[in-house]
Amino acid sequence: MDRAARILKALATGPPRSGVSELAERLGLAKTTVHGLLRTLERQDLVEQDAETGKYRLGPEMLELGNAFLDHHELRGRSLLWADTLANRVGEAVRVGVLHGRRVLIVHHVFRPDDSVQILEVGASVPWHVSALGKVHAAALPNDRRRTLLAGALPQLTGRTIIDPHVLAVALEEIGVAGFATEDQEAVIGEAEIAAAVFDHRGHPVGAIGVAGPAERVTPAGPSEAIVAAVQDTARRLSWEMGAPRRHAVAARRPRVDAG
Amino acid sequence: MSANQRIRGASAPCDAAFVTRWLRGCAAQIAAHRDYLTQLDAAVGDADHGVNLDRGFVAVGSVLEAADGLPPGELLVQAGSTLVLRVGGAAGPLYGTAFREAGRCLGTARTFGVAHLTEALEAALQGVTALGAAVEGDKTMVDAWLPAIRALRDQAGAALPDALHAATVAAEAGAAATTAMEARKGRASYLGPRSVGHQDPGATSTALLFLALERAAG
Numbered sequence: 001m002d003r004a005a006r007i008l009k010a011l012a013t014g015p016p017r018s019g020v021s022e023l024a025e026r027l028g029l030a031k032t033t034v035h036g037l038l039r040t041l042e043r044q045d046l047v048e049q050d051a052e053t054g055k056y057r058l059g060p061e062m063l064e065l066g067n068a069f070l071d072h073h074e075l076r077g078r079s080l081l082w083a084d085t086l087a088n089r090v091g092e093a094v095r096v097g098v099l100h101g102r103r104v105l106i107v108h109h110v111f112r113p114d115d116s117v118q119i120l121e122v123g124a125s126v127p128w129h130v131s132a133l134g135k136v137h138a139a140a141l142p143n144d145r146r147r148t149l150l151a152g153a154l155p156q157l158t159g160r161t162i163i164d165p166h167v168l169a170v171a172l173e174e175i176g177v178a179g180f181a182t183e184d185q186e187a188v189i190g191e192a193e194i195a196a197a198v199f200d201h202r203g204h205p206v207g208a209i210g211v212a213g214p215a216e217r218v219t220p221a222g223p224s225e226a227i228v229a230a231v232q233d234t235a236r237r238l239s240w241e242m243g244a245p246r247r248h249a250v251a252a253r254r255p256r257v258d259a260g
Numbered sequence: 261m262s263a264n265q266r267i268r269g270a271s272a273p274c275d276a277a278f279v280t281r282w283l284r285g286c287a288a289q290i291a292a293h294r295d296y297l298t299q300l301d302a303a304v305g306d307a308d309h310g311v312n313l314d315r316g317f318v319a320v321g322s323v324l325e326a327a328d329g330l331p332p333g334e335l336l337v338q339a340g341s342t343l344v345l346r347v348g349g350a351a352g353p354l355y356g357t358a359f360r361e362a363g364r365c366l367g368t369a370r371t372f373g374v375a376h377l378t379e380a381l382e383a384a385l386q387g388v389t390a391l392g393a394a395v396e397g398d399k400t401m402v403d404a405w406l407p408a409i410r411a412l413r414d415q416a417g418a419a420l421p422d423a424l425h426a427a428t429v430a431a432e433a434g435a436a437a438t439t440a441m442e443a444r445k446g447r448a449s450y451l452g453p454r455s456v457g458h459q460d461p462g463a464t465s466t467a468l469l470f471l472a473l474e475r476a477a478g
Contacts, residue, residue, distance in 0.1 A: 014453060117307045124450040157445055159393040188447050189350035189392055214348060 003029060004037050008058070011047060017055035066123065073098075075198060075207045076107040078241050083110045083209065086234045090211050090227050092218065095121065095193070097133035098207035099141075102152050104134040112213060126187055129168055130157050132195035133208040136181035139172040140197045140205035146172060161186045180232055181208075182223040185215050192218035194227050196235035201243030209235050273420050275371045278476055279332040280324055283339050285472030287317035290465065297465055303458040304448035309351055313465055316347035316355070331370055336363030336380075350446060351462065354388050354401065355469075361387035374423050378412040385409055392445060399441035399448065399455060401462035407434040408470050424474040431470040435463040 006027050011018060014026065024034040038056055041047040045061035070076055076096060083094040087110040096108035103125040111118045128134030128149060138149050150165040150172075162168045175181040180196045187193075195210025211218065211227050218224055233250070240249035290297070290313045297310030320339045327335055336359045344356030365383035366372055372380075385405045394400040411430035415423035436459065443455035446462075 015456065016454065119306055119447075121450065126450060155444075156393045157449065159389075159391045161393065185353075189353050190348065191350070 003027070003033065004041060007034065007037055007041065008046065008062070011056065011058050012062075017050055017053065017057045019053075019055045023056070070107060070122070073107050075238075075242070079108055079198075079209060079238055082234050082238050083108055086209070086211065086230055087111070087113055089230050092211045092213035092227070093118065094209065095133060095195075095212050096207060096209050097131065097137070097195075099128055099134060099137045100125065102128055102149065104128050104131045104137070104208075106133075107207070127155055127157070129154050129163075130161050130183065130187035132181040132183035132193040132210050132212075135172065135183065136175055136195045136197045136210075137205050137208045139175040139181065140199070157187050158185055158189050160184060180223070180228055181210075182219060184219045190215055194218060194223050194231050196232045198235050198242060199239045199244035199248040201245075203245050203248060206242065209238060273371075273373065273477070274332065274377060276330065276332045276335060279335045281476035282473050283317075283320055283324060283335070285475050286469050287314075287321050289468040289472045290314050290317050293464075293468055297461050300459055300461040300464055304443060304451060304455050305461065306349065306447060308349060309461040309465065312347045312349055313351055313355070316343045316352065319343075319346040331366070331368050332372065333363040333366030333368060333380075336360070336366065339363075350392075351465070353391060354462070355465075357387040357391055358384035374412070374418070374420050375416065377420075378409070378416070378423075381405075381412065382409055394445045397441060398445045399438045399443040399460045399463075400445050401460070401466040403438050403441070403460065404431040404434040404463040404466035404470070407431060408466075420477045421474070424470070424477050428467070428470045428474045431467040435459060435467040438463045 007023060010023055010026055018026075020031055020035050020038065023038075024031040027034070038047055042049060042059070045059040047056050048059040049056055075098060079096045083096060087094040091113060093112040094110040095106055097104040097106050105125045106121045106123065109121045126134070128138055138146055141149075150169055154163045154165065154168065155161075156163045162171060180194060183193045185192060191212065192215040193210045193212040195208045197205045197208045200206045209231065211231055218227060236248065236250040240251055290310070294310035294314045297313065298307055301307050301309035319342050323338050323342050324335070327338060330338070340356045340358065340360030340363060342356075343359060344352050346352065347355065362380040362384040365380040366376065369376065385402070388405065389395075389402060392400060392402070394402045396403055396406050407430035408427040411426040412423055415426050418426075438460035439457060441456065441460070442453055443449045443451060443460070448455045448460070
């Protein structure tokens with residue numbers, strides 16, 4: 001099982017197509033072992049073999065599994081309507097993310113409500129420290145988990161990325177007090193995000209919801225007050241739906257769904 | 261006039277008309293390759309690179325109309341400020357900074373030679389790297405800028421058209437080389453290994469701007 005999982009992860013993170021020997025070498029396994037596992041995975045449609053090159057790639061069943069993960073994700077499910085309402089309220093894109101290891105996995109993304117071309121980021125992941133979603137989630141974690149995050153690699157994505165763990169530790173303290181995080185061109189130049197954490201019935205952070213858009217609108221001179229208010233309001237109501245205690249939540253009626 | 265400026269002025273074929281030709285040439289190259297740049301961006305980013313840059317350089321054209329008599333450095337500063345405002349995304353701040361830094365480096369000089377132009381382009385690249393923190397091999401516009409500037413340095417003492425031709429060739433080769441790279445900066449880095457196999461749109465547009473520079477001299 002472990003070796004099969006490693007093959008799937010190697011196919012997901014390596015070149016789009018890999019041959020048996022490439023995979024065997026990468027994973028330090030015997031070619032016959034890799035070949036046998038690939039045949040089993042192929043029967044389950046988890047991988048498929050390219051007819052021309054004989055190389056392997058991920059199969060269609062992986063998408064089904066990914067979709068099932070998203071469908072069963074409680075925060076994502078509960079955030080669908082709230083994210084739409086928030087996007088309409090502030091006129092910007094909304095993203096919902098959860099910390100997964102050292103990265104934030106985007107589990108829901110509502111486009112900015114205009115007719116511009118936008119790329120769906122559901123399924124994408126970004127380093128936790130370059131994302132308002134990741135920073136605000138991290139700020140709400142117990143000290144030991146926060147220290148682990150701060151102790152690992154902090155890659156620099158732009159000139160504004162915070163890569164000094166001490167500076168980042170102070171920023172997390174401030175985020176914890178403020179109840180929201182701002183990311184100003186720390187992941188992508190020209191783009192900014194404001195996010196607040198969502199909590200479950202035990203009062204533990206389960207992820208975050210945030211508004212992302214051009215820096216000149218989201219962080220014109222510091223974080224936009226209107227966006228901060230809307231994000232925090234949404235996060236508290238969403239936390240209420242997740243059963244969070246009152247210090248994290250505000251009783252909420254489900255947002256009304258506009259026709260069309 | 262300082263000794264330095266006299267040396268730069270000794271072979272000083274560049275003036276405001278040269279910079280105007282360059283900027284108009286940039287607009288023409290971007291307009292001609294708008295859809296191509298947008299296609300490249302669709303593979304790794306937001307699918308707006310060509311459209312956004314085109315909008316920005318059209319606006320630079322209007323600024324040039326009203327900029328009669330300005331020194332070349334000031335023309336570049338104004339072009340840069342226009343790009344920041346009108347392009348948006350990451351390309352606006354990056355190219356805007358590049359042109360502004362190049363303009364500041366030229367200062368109030370009315371004419372300048374290859375050496376001063378090289379310095380100005382180095383200042384432009386420094387502005388880009390300060391903002392983006394990208395290094396060579398990250399699959400960004402830096403992969404076209406750096407080889408171009410290295411080529412210009414290697415051509416120190418050469419005639420302007422020859423130096424700029426070498427820079428263009430180097431920028432184009434640099435842009436082509438991004439195809440095999442994995443993006444480590446910008447939105448394309450979200451894709452990780454899936455960004456391999458696509459030429460970087462920013463490096464591609466940078467090569468076009470160097471081509472426009474070469475044509476402005478020739």
